[in-house]
Amino acid sequence: MKRAAALALLVVAAPAVADTPLPPAALADTQLPDPHQEAEARALMETLRCVVCQGQSIAQSDADMAGQMRAMVRQRIAAGEKPREIRKWLIDRYGDYVSYDPPxxxxxxxxxxxxxxxxxxxxxxxxxxxxxxxxxxx
Known part of the structure; x- marks a missing residue:
């Protein structure tokens, strides 16, 4: 009985544990100066699932992990990387689940x-x- 209660507590508390006390990642909520690059980044973020929230894209999620993923997408787009390369890297890292359009x-x-x-x-x-x-x- 105690194990079931502990498991239920972990399941209920999981969203609270997903957020960290760290400050948001740079570029998590800051748009890129180049409108074309920002549009590419936003389009990609809409197609990527938040690995913490599971039901939201990283563009919609307020989870710290989603913020870190948004920042990473923007940093890589600003560095000249193509969205398909970023998507492939994320799928290699997190699995097909991270994409709303799995290969x-x-x-x-x-x-x-x-x-x-x-x-x-x-x-x-x-x-x-x-x-x-x-x-x-x-």
Whole structure:
């Protein structure tokens, strides 16, 4: 019973532990001086998932980790790195989960194929249902 209570406390307290007492990373909330570079950085940040919040992009999240990721994206964009290179580096570091648009691989194939499979199954069920109704009326 004590273990379950401790586990529940850890799960509830996890968001509070995610923030650190450190000051925000430079460029976390500061736009780049070049509007084109800032637009590239913002577009990339919208496609990257916060690894702490999980339901928000790093552009939307207030978590310290998201701030550090925003700062890193801006620093690398300002240094001339391309968004696709930054995305690849983040995926290599955090895994496919960090991207809202994961690359095609054997691991992510079910994510891409499941909606298609569900659509086909739904159409098959609807067709069978309509056939039964038609026979019942005729």
């Amino acid at each position: 095609w691989s054997a691991v992510t194939a079910p994510l891409w194929l499941m909606p298609l499979a569900l659509l086909i199954i739904g159409a098959w069920i609807a067709r069978a249902s309509f056939k039964r109704r038609k026979r019942g009326q005729g």
